[in-house]
Amino acid sequence: MTVTVPNEQEIVQEAVEVLLEHLGAAKVARFLAAWQTGAADYLAIRKQLFDEETVATLSEKVQTYEKGKEDSA
Numbered sequence: 001m002t003v004t005v006p007n008e009q010e011i012v013q014e015a016v017e018v019l020l021e022h023l024g025a026a027k028v029a030r031f032l033a034a035w036q037t038g039a040a041d042y043l044a045i046r047k048q049l050f051d052e053e054t055v056a057t058l059s060e061k062v063q064t065y066e067k068g069k070e071d072s073a
Contacts, residue, residue, distance in 0.1 A: 003055070 006014075019028045050058075 016028065
């Protein structure tokens with residue numbers, strides 16, 4: 001199994017596109033401004049969110065999420 005990891009810029013671009021689609025430009029701008037002012041220690045947050053995760057468990061969650069999106073479409 002080969003895993004391709006996109007670079008950070010690609011991930012940020014995709015996330016902004018999703019946010020724009022669902023929230024609109026004004027709300028995304030306010031979110032990004034609030035997000036930057038509330039900058040915290042990413043490593044601490046990452047540890048809190050993903051401490052018990054592995055590539056396999058995250059992959060399973062992503063597949064479950066994507067299947068749910070397909071089923072609701």
